[in-house]
Amino acid sequence: MAQAHVNSDILSWARNRARLSTSVLAEKLHVKEEKLQRWEAGEEKPTFRQAQDFAHHTHIPFGYLFLNTPPADELPIPDLRTIGSHGPLEISLDLRDTVREVLRRQLWYREYQIDQGRDPITVVGSVSPNMSVMSIVENMRSHLGVGRWPDRGRWDTYFNDLLRRIEALGILVMRSSMVGSNTRRILSVKEFRGFAIADGYAPVVFINTSDCPEARLFTLLHELTHIWLGESGVSDGEYGSHRKVEKICNAVAAEFLVPEDEFKQRWNSSEEWRWNVGALASHFHVSQWVSARRAMDLGYIDFEEYQAFISQRLADYKAIERDGAPRYSLLQTLKVSKRLAMAVTSEALSGRILLRDAGQLIGIKPHKLAEYARQELGI
Structure with a gap:
């Protein structure tokens, strides 16, 4: 041969x-x-x-x-995952391919927004890293139309409510645990928890759903702060990052979800710290992961206690027997964001883009787009 x-x-x-x-x-x-x-x-x-x-x-x-030489293989957005003095972390092929796939969708949506005559989204880059954490938090709460914390519901109800409010502002929220639909290429939580693309016309928050569900609420707010700051980048959201923008995003996410003054007031020193973590998670309607992180931030528990606690919760999550995965069409909507899915599907069904191109963008077979639009998107 x-x-x-x-x-x-x-x-x-x-x-x-x-x-x-x-x-x-x-x-x-x-x-x-x-x-x-x-x-x-x-x-x-x-x-x-x-x-x-x-x-x-x-x-x-x-x-x-x-080729004579390997092509340039830079990550298209800043890598902000440097931890302490360990230097830049290695970038896996799975992370590279995920960022590029999200950028492909983001660029389509950006052109769509401009073609539709839409104005830039005002919250992108609307705050400065020189502002106080409280000022940034108040700005975000005002635009999202939320109070200091919910008065009812579980943390996952709060998460879904915030998602709806974020997308209503024009910010795409994409979620996935794998590269494309390849179940053999699972995204690593140890490598990254999320990333943000702070574009004025098509900002994107991506959440790595390989992570424990309890951690995703914090990741959502961390990456959303990147959008408000106008700073794109890949994050792991870990405690101890020396980068200024990561410190700010961590601090804003913590204060947004669990206000320091109320947390301190309600901490019961006569009770064991795990009891406090559970009680305060219920009070603020956040996950115990978020509550434990705030306890560490404020000095009620040390890093080793926090790390052991969240490691156990992640292990418990992985050990849970699933009743079955969500239907494929729902997973694809979560993967590309409902806002993008609706824009692509509407353009395809009106004949402004090819069904084939639409299917490639949102991962739905062309001949099933009409059914998907009706059953999943309600259009």
């Missing part, structure tokens, strides 16, 4: 970029590890079919294999 004259350096780059060992990739390609090593050493060439399989399993375009 004809050989593909690929660049052996690109083979090594692509494999390392995909975080695959030679043994694992060789198994996927159904070749001996020694053969793959000879390809990378330039001693042998793969066939065209083997080269195509290689590109598929390393998640790169086939044409990349013939």
